[in-house]
Amino acid sequence: METKHTKGEWIRDKNFVYSLIQDGWDKGKPLMVNKFWLSVDGLNKYISEAEKEANARLIASAPDLLKVCMDLMDAFVHKENDKKGNKTRTDIFKNCPEFRDIAVSARHAIEKATQG
Numbered sequence: 001m002e003t004k005h006t007k008g009e010w011i012r013d014k015n016f017v018y019s020l021i022q023d024g025w026d027k028g029k030p031l032m033v034n035k036f037w038l039s040v041d042g043l044n045k046y047i048s049e050a051e052k053e054a055n056a057r058l059i060a061s062a063p064d065l066l067k068v069c070m071d072l073m074d075a076f077v078h079k080e081n082d083k084k085g086n087k088t089r090t091d092i093f094k095n096c097p098e099f100r101d102i103a104v105s106a107r108h109a110i111e112k113a114t115q116g
Contacts, residue, residue, distance in 0.1 A: 003114055005063060006035050012060035015041045015052045069106045076103065114116050 006019045012084075016039050020032040040055045047055075078086045092103050 003063075003066065005066075006068045008035070010060040010063055012053075012056045015039060015049075015056050018054050062113070064073075066110065069110050073103065073106055073110065 008019050008021060010019050018037045018114065019035040021035045022030045023033040024031045037058065040052050040059065048051055076089050078089060093103070
C-alpha cells in the first residue's frame with residue numbers, strides 16, 4: 001500500500017515536529033530544508049509542557065508506527081501459492097482470538113491514517 005504522507009524521518013524538537021529533505025548542495029554539503037513544520041504549542045493554557053512534548057513525540061513517531069502496522073498486517077495476509085504459510089496464518093487467527101482483535105484494530109488504524 002502506498003501512503004501519501006511526507007516521506008523520511010519526522011523529527012521532534014520539544015513542541016515542534018518537522019521533516020527535512022535535501023534540496024541541492026551548498027559548498028559540498030547537502031542543503032537541507034523543511035518539507036513541513038508543525039507546532040503542538042497552541043494557545044491552550046490547560047495543556048502542560050509535558051503533554052505538549054508527548055503529543056509532539058506521538059506525531060513524530062506516526063510514520064514509523066504506520067509502517068509497523070502495515071508490515072505486520074502484510075505478514076498475516078494470505079499469499080498466493082503459500083499453502084503451508086497460509087495454514088499457519090489461519091491457525092494463528094483461529095487459536096488466538098486476542099490477535100484477531102488486535103488485527104482488526106490495526107486494520108482500522110491503517111485505514112484512519114491512509115484514507116482519512
